[in-house]
Amino acid sequence: MKILLIGSGGREHALAWKLAQSPKLEKLYIAPGNPGTADCGENVAMNIGDHAAVIRFCQEKQIDLVLVGPEVPLAEGIADALADADIRCFGPRKAAAQIEASKVFSKNFMARHGIPTARYATFSKLADALKYIETVDYPLVIKASGLAAGKGVVLPETLDEAKSVLEEILENGVFGEAGAEVVIEERMTGPEVSLMAFTDGKTVIPMLAAQDHKRIFDGDHGPNTGGMGAYAPAPIFTSDLLAETLENILKPAVNGLLLEGTPFVGVLYAGLMLTPDGVWVVEFNCRFGDPETQVVLPLLETDLVEIADACVDGNLADTEIRWKAGxxxxxxxxxxxxxxxxxxxxxxxxxxxxxxxxxxxxxxxxxxxxxxxxxxxxxxxxxxxxxxxxxxxxxxxxxxxxxxxxxxxxxxxxxxxxxEADARTDNQAENRISEPNGAYRTSKLVSLPTDDLTYTVNGLAMQVHNEIGPGHAEKFYQRRLAELCRDAGLAVEVEKRVEVWITERMVGYLKLDLWIEERLVVECKALARPTGNEEIGQVLTYLAATGSQVGMIYNFGLSRMMPRRILAARDVQDWQKNLYRYIHKSPGMVLPPLGQKTDVPPIRFNSISQALKLVEIPSPTGAAIRYSASKSAPESDSTRQSAYAASGVSIDAGNRTVELMKDAVKATYTPAVLAGIGSFGGLYDASVLKAMDNPVLVASTDGVGTKVKLAASAGRYRSIGHDIVNHCIDDILVQGARPLFFMDYFATSKLNPEQTAEVVTGIAEACKESGMALLGGETAEMPGVYATGEFDVAGTIVGVLERERILPRTSELTAGDVLLGLRSSGPHTNGFSLIRKVFADTPLDTVFPELGCSLADALLAPHRSYFNILYSALSNPHVKALAHLTGGGFIENIPRILPADLDAVIRLGSWPVPPLWKLIQQKGNIAANEMYRVFNMGIGMIVIVDKLLVSDIQKLIPEETFVIGELVAGNHKTRLVA
The missing domain is CATH 3.90.600.10 (Phosphoribosylglycinamide synthetase, C-terminal domain)
Structure with missing residues (x-):
């Protein structure tokens, strides 16, 4: 096989070195290469930005495969140019490469597909950005949206520094065109990990995780660089974290790009952060990392040529990728x-x-x-x-x-x-505490300062668990924990496995269940079997040290935290109530409230899981505290259920729902929001319209329909929030309006705070993507009106536009005008009653080969918002009309914008119909005409333009569009023409 490798850096030398080891390689060319790559193949002096020259070279040399190293050629569309010339390329097309080339696109994409990442806002105007940073109360990261050679990320420490950075980027152009737009996001905390993955656009297979060192100086000091070194595999990135990342990040990213019509072929590289909330994405890259490639490829055992070939051919699922030990x-x-x-x-x-x-x-x-x-x-x-x-x-x-x-x-x-972590442990199973078969590693902590070695323990949680054996790779520090407790004067009866953080230094691996002053975290992982309330008192030991200030996040019953900002965790009050059943205390002795200092002495549990021993400890008041597995606390006024709650409505659940979602809602607020969550009515400053000549308000109300039933079945609630917002945005976009604010309505039989907050958080995320405020809403609990477990969601949007720009301009539509189609992401929010009937007997986790993803992924892809894609194009007067293909598909929606004397001719076959629609038609035995009357068939929005200006308008739209038909003389209907 003859291969052309594009690039000239250390990454490309590593790639050339690995490619040259393949028995399948006949000839390797590197353009332009460097002195190191010359030892692996033939360097070619070529301007890789000249796509025509690259194509000519490939044709002359009969190149079988082009492998692109750096991101810039991919962002400039080299893969598209090669594909148009029928030359195979390992690397994504321009539209997919946006996942790195545009941080704005990337963040919006992650929000659309529920990929965990920091909350953010995007700006192109300095004044708007400066106003925004004065409204947030969390540490910031400022990123240039475009490609800045790894240097476009700044972590300001003060508000003044943040303002200065924004001025340098947006006003002084320090990053050039790459800084024309910025992303301002919340700064995440935790260790960073680089995870690259091979993908053919459907299947994704991760490589070994690596950790790099971005700062120029030792100790992670000094300015950011492109990377000063790396190592692999990263010991901190366990198999559990890899599985979590694959399911919650890599697969949703690859499937999302596929569903949006931009399949990603090549290497998808996720920069990850191991936050207290789980694995979150810092950024995506569209190519091999540098210097991560230099440490991953030496450990790759499978032929790299074979892997690249399989990716390009779409056969990665049939390829076994093996790695060397070491x-x-x-x-x-x-x-x-x-x-x-x-x-x-x-x-x-x-x-x-x-x-x-x-x-x-x-x-x-x-x-x-x-x-x-x-x-x-x-x-x-x-x-x-x-x-x-x-x-x-x-x-x-x-x-x-x-x-x-x-x-x-x-x-x-x-x-x-x-x-350092390795130096702190050794693989021994000795000096175990209490039980003979617990896993143990000797603690060394050689690199921590003396103060940390005698760190005061403010509290801890333990789990009685017998499943791990000697030398377990992740479970350690029992002796060290005992030493810490001893130093702090705390008695510990038995501990079997615990994991700890001290200050910002990792002492053990974190799976967050108990958070104490952000300084000491100890794992209390759920039992392997389901854990009921009756076992909680036996599983958890809660110690409150004298004078401590304790804050907690609970995660009972889950093996790990889901990577969400709003955590699906048991209510703290529920935990206290259930634990209270096992801790009968004298009057006046209660568990300390969160965040309150207490003088309550340690609470001890016996380590035997079958029963709790009676233990008496003197209290500061002289009263005995008794721990019993058989006695319950007497019911008090504070614990007795109210009559309103007995009727099926919980005020407490409503309050908790608000608490869970308020941060997400407030993140959508702009300076125009004067009163929002918690107010009787949302206040929006209408003076922002003064700058307009003839402002017209546009309002629309809609729902998601029976898609909510599928979402509930799949346990995916956040995407429903995106659905309702984006549907409403598109409905007013077709009239030329930009959104101002949104109001939601959520109704259910019984309020589940976590579920409701997930939906509203999705609503807030979608609002934020379009610069719209979530001004208010209603959450209604209505037992007897909705069936058990059922819910519905609706929303109202208000937007604005200049009177002279109102669409459609029906009087200007004429025969010959062209219809441009933009891809949909799936069924959007329509046709789900029929879809549910078609797939009534099909599990949602079924993976159809033609879809390349689960049925749930295909059906529940969020409704696309076309606002960010189309709004700038609407300023062109030659855009005459838009049609949003909702319920009624092509047949019913297009005539809504036509004059009485025109028909719309839709030319079937003029765009690639996604395989989902063929699957629905075949399984449901649905007539073709009905398919186009019910569904969008892969086209979510139609733009009608003058036939002479089609190419001009297409250039204004930053994604591929399809000429799907034209207007002809007729009588106000849609015609389907094969």
């Missing part, structure tokens, strides 16, 4: 001045490298005299692989010692995070 470390050597202005042209010398190591060239060139000199910021990646991480790190730094040039700078602590 670890790899890459240390980047950079020029003086990097990441600022660098000193290039320094003479380079390389000595004898250790075994199993290589020096990947990233910024070098050969002079006319044949001398190797530096030519960029990052110059080399000294990479080594070995049977374990310490050995790999030692070899990598041995290789660094053999590389010399003036002004060289590199970090001396690459992989230290993992090495």
């Amino acid at each position: 670890a790899a470390v890459c240390v980047v050597l950079a020029s003086k001045g990097y990441p600022g202005k660098v000193e290039s042209g320094q003479l380079v010398s390389i000595g004898g490298l250790p075994e199993n190591s290589i020096c990947f060239h990233a910024g070098t060139k050969v002079t006319a005299d044949g001398l190797l000199v530096t030519s960029g910021g990052r110059v080399f990646g000294a990479t080594a692989w070995a049977q374990d991480l310490p050995s790999a790190a030692k070899s990598a730094y041995d290789a660094v010692d053999e590389i010399h040039f003036d002004g060289v700078q590199y970090r001396t602590d690459i992989a230290s995070r993992a090495l």
